[in-house]
Amino acid sequence: MSFQQGLSGLFAAGRNLEVIGNNVANASTVGFKGSRAEFADVYANSVGSAGNVNVGIGTRLAAVAQQFNQGNITSTGNPLDVAISGEGFFRVSAAGSIAYTRNGQFQLDKDGYIVTNTGARLTGYPADDLGQIAPGAPGDLRISRGDLPPKITSDALAVMNLDARKGLLTAAGFDETDPSTYHGSTSLSVYDSQGGEHAVALYFVKTAANVWSVFGTADGTPIGAAALGQLTFQPDGTLDTTATTLPFTMSIPLTTGAATPLAIDLDFAGSTQFGSTTTVNELTQNGYTSGKITGFTIGQDGTILGRYSNGKTFAQGQIALASFVNPQGLAPLGGNLWGETNTTGQPLVGSPASGSLGQLQGGALEDSNVDLTQELVNMITAQRVYQANAQTIKTQDSVMQTLVNLR
Numbered sequence: 001m002s003f004q005q006g007l008s009g010l011f012a013a014g015r016n017l018e019v020i021g022n023n024v025a026n027a028s029t030v031g032f033k034g035s036r037a038e039f040a041d042v043y044a045n046s047v048g049s050a051g052n053v054n055v056g057i058g059t060r061l062a063a064v065a066q067q068f069n070q071g072n073i074t075s076t077g078n079p080l081d082v083a084i085s086g087e088g089f090f091r092v093s094a095a096g097s098i099a100y101t102r103n104g105q106f107q108l109d110k111d112g113y114i115v116t117n118t119g120a121r122l123t124g125y126p127a128d129d130l131g132q133i134a135p136g137a138p139g140d141l142r143i144s145r146g147d148l149p150p151k152i153t154s155d156a157l158a159v160m161n162l163d164a165r166k167g168l169l170t171a172a173g174f175d176e177t178d179p180s181t182y183h184g185s186t187s188l189s190v191y192d193s194q195g196g197e198h199a200v201a202l203y204f205v206k207t208a209a210n211v212w213s214v215f216g217t218a219d220g221t222p223i224g225a226a227a228l229g230q231l232t233f234q235p236d237g238t239l240d241t242t243a244t245t246l247p248f249t250m251s252i253p254l255t256t257g258a259a260t261p262l263a264i265d266l267d268f269a270g271s272t273q274f275g276s277t278t279t280v281n282e283l284t285q286n287g288y289t290s291g292k293i294t295g296f297t298i299g300q301d302g303t304i305l306g307r308y309s310n311g312k313t314f315a316q317g318q319i320a321l322a323s324f325v326n327p328q329g330l331a332p333l334g335g336n337l338w339g340e341t342n343t344t345g346q347p348l349v350g351s352p353a354s355g356s357l358g359q360l361q362g363g364a365l366e367d368s369n370v371d372l373t374q375e376l377v378n379m380i381t382a383q384r385v386y387q388a389n390a391q392t393i394k395t396q397d398s399v400m401q402t403l404v405n406l407r
Helices: 003-025 372-404
Strands: 035-042 058-066 073-075 082-085 089-094 097-101 121-126 155-163 184-191 197-208 211-218 229-232 248-252 262-267 272-274 279-285 293-298 303-308 313-319 321-323 331-334 337-339 348-350 359-362 364-366
Touching (some): 003 035, 089 337, 293 359
Antiparallel strands (some): 097 337, 155 279, 184 197, 303 313, 331 337
16 A cells, blocks of 8 residues: 555545536526546556556546536526527637527616627527528527517408398499498408508498499598499309409508508408308408517527517527537536537537427526436545545554654
């Protein structure tokens, strides 16, 4: 026995306690990944010595290996908190370089960029003016606080059932102010190029067997001098698409400064004439007014959807994730960040829930994966190992003292 074994054991046990202590200290750090100390034995090389009589000279710290197993996911309700369920790392840009993290505590900076609490910017795929995710190299993600531009109404659809039991009226006698001159009506809102809302009313007049004339007004003013068109039905009550020319065209003159006239194609595909009350089964149009952003959500695929005061949602971008063949090779940088090294392999960057990449959970965070109970048990064991190695040094000292005292 020599002092070498005991000293190396003390050093190894001390480093093990440091690793355990770091794990315990970060038991509440979001996205933290615990580590474990890994050791290797040490032998002295001696020329000509037999392999089965060599006595080891102690131990050494071989590696501090990070453990990238999944942590628990806790809901927070904060829309910018994001947890990864599965493989992958958030990709962030900091001081001109790329780093990686599992800590999904994000916030907006003064310029609208999504950043970590240390200021690193989250990267992903931007959205174009139509809300479509633009493929290509990831860039810094930014939330636009500007108004959502209005969309002009160009198409409308009304799916009706018109009551086949109604008697005949004349188209020439139609008067929108006199309900006795038409058999039914409905209304919808349409939008001009500036987002101005206009009320369009549609009136239905049965002028012959299986034939209905459709009239319209916009903001109380008749649209044109005659009917918008005629709907002709088959004897079985279905729409006669041969005798009916669809869509009807509504041309609405405007005096508000918006583009005029407001031209809308009005379709009645799927409408019927059955012997039941006139009903509106579907009424849609493709325009909307401008809207202010009221909040946003992050989907499982990383798409950031802005919610607007006009009831619309609009994609602002998509978060990118990165994975590595050997995540153990990542270098801890501090601040919940890791850096790529030559042992990790090239980062595999893509959208969440694609390939081997995990999916995201918005309004939630991934807890530290440290098992505090297990770490406390490991601490007790490491302490006992430290004491045992100290005892070997004490025993060696006693042996040396005995030799010194020989006469």
